[in-house]
Amino acid sequence: KLHREDKQFAVIxxxxxxxxxxxxxxxxxxxxxxxxxxxxxxxxxxxxxxxAHAIQLxxxxxxxxxxxxIFEFDTVIIAIGNYLQESIITTLNIKEAGVQYVVAxxxxxxxxxLLERVGADRVVYPEYEAGCALARSLTQPSILDRFxxxxxxxxxxxxxxEEFNGKTVMELQLRNRYGLNLLAVGQDDQFEINPAPTTxxxxxxAMVVIGSNRDIERLPI
Ligand code: ADP
Numbered sequence: 001k002l003h004r005e006d007k008q009f010a011v012i013x014x015x016x017x018x019x020x021x022x023x024x025x026x027x028x029x030x031x032x033x034x035x036x037x038x039x040x041x042x043x044x045x046x047x048x049x050x051x052a053h054a055i056q057l058x059x060x061x062x063x064x065x066x067x068x069x070i071f072e073f074d075t076v077i078i079a080i081g082n083y084l085q086e087s088i089i090t091t092l093n094i095k096e097a098g099v100q101y102v103v104a105x106x107x108x109x110x111x112x113x114l115l116e117r118v119g120a121d122r123v124v125y126p127e128y129e130a131g132c133a134l135a136r137s138l139t140q141p142s143i144l145d146r147f148x149x150x151x152x153x154x155x156x157x158x159x160x161x162e163e164f165n166g167k168t169v170m171e172l173q174l175r176n177r178y179g180l181n182l183l184a185v186g187q188d189d190q191f192e193i194n195p196a197p198t199t200x201x202x203x204x205x206a207m208v209v210i211g212s213n214r215d216i217e218r219l220p221i
Contacts, residue, residue: 009030010073012090014041017126033052035055035068059080059090060089060090075100075103077103077104103120143221153213160203165203168198169197180216182209185206191206
């Protein structure tokens with residue numbers, strides 16, 4: 001199996017979502033191929049330098065996909081949200097050709113179900129997910145970042161609450177009082193992983209904890 005760093009990505013559909021995926025992967029140093037049926041968008045991503053390679057093709061045509069080498073990629077992202085038929089046919093083509101990991105963007109619940117039926121390994125609902133994240137950031141501004149492990153457990157990065165200011169890790173007793181484990185404490189982009197019991201926390205620092213969402217909500221943030 002390929003090492004994560006060496007993974008190659010193909011993005012089909014260079015709309016707002018597809019371009020965002022390309023640009024982030026590219027800037028993280030990964031090899032990305034972008035494709036779209038619209039020649040203008042293909043030229044644009046090359047001019048904007050948000051993908052190393054880009055080609056124009058109709059992804060509903062298996063021959064075109066094969067010729068472009070799309071079936072050789074480890075991960076293919078299907079970023080065609082607003083064209084239901086094209087999105088389903090493309091996903092089917094790519095899974096049938098044996099691509100290992102296919103992520104597809106859905107624009108509705110029915111669309112998502114269809115994508116799963118034709119073999120998508122992961123379905124994303126960017127507008128819905130962005131809406132949920134916005135709501136969380138508005139209501140819990142001290143949660144800086146959140147990684148959901150399952151519907152009940154998360155890893156969250158929060159700013160150190162007022163109540164914890166000046167206390168050591170030992171004094172906080174996060175495990176006893178909240179059932180949470182402290183993974184890291186950070187200050188200006190520098191994180192101490194598995195902080196020592198004597199590490200002192202201050203307002204303005206960040207802390208990363210893991211635990212159940214119920215316990216996380218009990219934190220004085
Ligand atoms: P967003 O909402 O992210 O802006 P859209 O779903 O509106 O994305 O756009 C999807 C992109 O997919 C468009 O740029 C469109 O040209 C492209 N696209 C649509 N059908 C095909 C196809 N058959 N082959 C390749 N690209 C396609």
